[in-house]
Amino acid sequence: MHIPDGFLSTPVWACAGVASVPGVAYFARKSRTALEDGQVPLMGVMGAFVFAAQMINFPVGVGTSGHLVGGALLAITLGPAAACVVMTAILTVQALLFQDGGVLALGANVFNMAIAGVVAGYLPYRYWGATRHRRLAIFCGGFLSVFVSACLAMSQLLLSGVPMPPAVAMLSLALFAVSAAMEGGITLAVAGALERLNPRWVQGSEKDARAGVGFILVTALLLASAGALLASALPDGLEHFAENVGIAGQAKAFLASPFADYEARFLQVEWLRKAVAGILGLGVVYAACLGLGKIAARRSGAARSV
C-alpha cells in the first residue's frame, strides 16, 4: 500500500522521514561491500525485475489474481541490506514516475516497505531457513513483509486523522491477512522454482541456535504492527476492556494522580495523545515479549541440563 501525498499529517510524515533516513543510511552503509563486489548492476536489475514481476498474474481465490510484491524474495536472494536499498530505489521511482506513493510520504513508505517490510520478510528465514521448517519460514517471510507494512501504513493513516469507522479498520486487517498469505504463497513458489534452477541464487542460512530470539522478534513485530493498528483504530478499546473487567475504578485512582495535570495540559493535543498511547502500548508489548523470552530461555536451559 503506497501512501500518496496529502494523507499524512505533518507530525506523522515528519517522524517517518526522521526514522527512515538513518535506517536507509545504515543499510546503504552495510551494503557498501556490494560496490566492491560489483553487485550494483545486479541490485539495479533486480529492482527492475520486481517491477516487471507485477505483470505476471498468479491465480488466487475465486476469479481474482495477485502479483509478487517482492520484499521478502529480495531479502532472501540479495540479503536484507541490499534488499532495503533496492526497495528504496523502487519506491522512489514509483513515487516520481508512476504517481504511486507521494514524495513527502516517501519517508513513511520507505519505513513501512523497505525497512520494516524487508526486515520482517528476512527474520523468519534468518532463524529457520536451515531447519526442517525452511518452507514455512519462507512463507512466513512473505506473509510478514506484506502484513507488517500494510498494518503500519494503515496505522499511520489513522494517526493522521483519516476518518475511518472501526469496522472498516477491522475489515482491512482481514484483507491484509489475505493478501499477505497470497504474498507468502507466491514467494514460496518462486523461491522454490529459483532453487531448482540454481541453488546459489538463494542466500545460504546457517543453522542458528538462537531460534528462540527469532521467535520473540517475529512475535514482537507482528504484535507491534497489528497492535498499533488496533490501538489507533480503537483508542477507547483498552479503557472499555478495563471497565468491563472491573479494574477501571482502581486503575483510575492509580493513574489519575500522576497523570491528571498532564492530561489537562499537553494531552489535549489529539495526535500527541494517540502517539503517547501508541508508544506506551509498544512498551507493554515489548515487556511482555521480554518476559516470555526469559521464561522460554529458562525452560530450554533446564531441558539442556537434564
Place this chain on the structure above:
Amino acid sequence: MHYLVLERWSRGDSSFHRLDARVKIAALLLYLVAIATTHPFRWSAFAAFALLVLSGVIAARLPLGGMLLRAAAVLPFTATFAAISALAGDTDAAFRLLARSYASALGVLLLAASTTMPALLHAASSLGFPRILVLVLQFLYRYLFVVTDQAQRMRSAALCRGSALRRGAKRERFRAASGVLAVLFARSYEKAQGIERAMLARGFDGRIHLLSSPRLAWRDAAFLGLAASATLGLRFLLTISA
C-alpha cells in the same frame, strides 16, 4: 506505453526544463510542505495551488490535458479513502484528501516531466543521497523497460500457449506463473552479470563521471526565490484568511 510519454516530455527544451534540478527539487518540497500544512484546505486553497503548478506546466510548454490526466493516476487510491470518509459523514475530509493528493501529484509530475532522469539522479546525489542508492536507481531506471519488455514477451508467449483458456487447474497455473517468474529472475541475473563485466571492461570504478557538472546560475536562484515566495505567500494568505 505511458511511461515513455514522461521520458519524452522530460527531454523538452524550455527555460523551465533548463533550470537546475536541485532548485526544482527544493521548490517541489516547499510546494508539498505548503500543501500539507495549509489548514483548512478548501476549494480556494486547491484552486490557488493548482494554478501555481499549472503556470509552471505552461512555462515548461508541457501538454496541459495530458498532465492533468497523468496526475489522476493517484485518484483510485484516494477515492477509496474519500468514499469511506464521506460514508462516515465527513465530506470535508473526503474533499481534503482528494484535493491535497491531486495537487501534490501535479507538482511531482511537473518535476518529473521537466527534468531528465540522469539530471534528477545527479541532483539527488549532490543533495546527499547515499551513492549506492543513486547507482542502484540509475541501473534500475536503465533496465526497467528492458526487463518489463521481457516480462511482456513472456506473458504473450504464455497466452499464445493457451494459459488463459484453462480456467480450471489453478494449482498448475500457479506453478506455471512461479516458473515464469523464476525464469525472468534467471534472465535478469544473467543480464546483470553481463552488464557488470562489460562495465568493468570499460573501466567502471563505482562512479558515474559526467562530461559537465551543472552549476547554479542566477536564473536558478531567481526561480527558487520566486517559487518559495509564491508557495509560502499562498500558504500564509490562505491560513490567515480562514
